[in-house]
Amino acid sequence: MTQKLLFVCLGNICRSPAAEGVFLHLLKQRGLSDQFVVDSAGTGGWHVGNPADRRMTAAANRRGIDLPSRARQISLDDFSSFDLVLTMDNDNLATVKSLAQEAGPNALATVKPMLSYARRFKETEVPDPYYGGEAGFEHVLDLLEDACSNLLDELSPLA
């Protein structure tokens, strides 16, 4: 059965496209690409249509990871189209939970913080790297590689 995952941050140009790219990369490595539908979205709409931030893309490319996404804003329909919605920080989590309520009884998606799957790192939020330096983008990828790997370990027996 296909499992449908949506990664969510604020702008959908840094953290959630990176999560999507890291997860897609792991799926390819493990030969599981046809078992999952993966997408990302932002709670805000400022960057709709844009590719991922070039600093995020450059950091991902250095690890052999592509970021194919174009930014879009999360919609109420996403809560019935996706099985699992993974949020990057507590603000995203609160916004997404409130939208899920608004979406009504067909909103069956499970909402979870991305870093609830982290093991190596104890942080609970993926920090927004947008206004910081290069190290922030590397740290986002470190956190996401940890969490995505454990997430896929948990989901792949179901695939």
Ligand code: 4NP
């Ligand atoms: P993201 O980072 O939520 O990881 O995509 C941000 C990108 C842009 C903005 C905020 C956060 N912004 O305000 O434009």
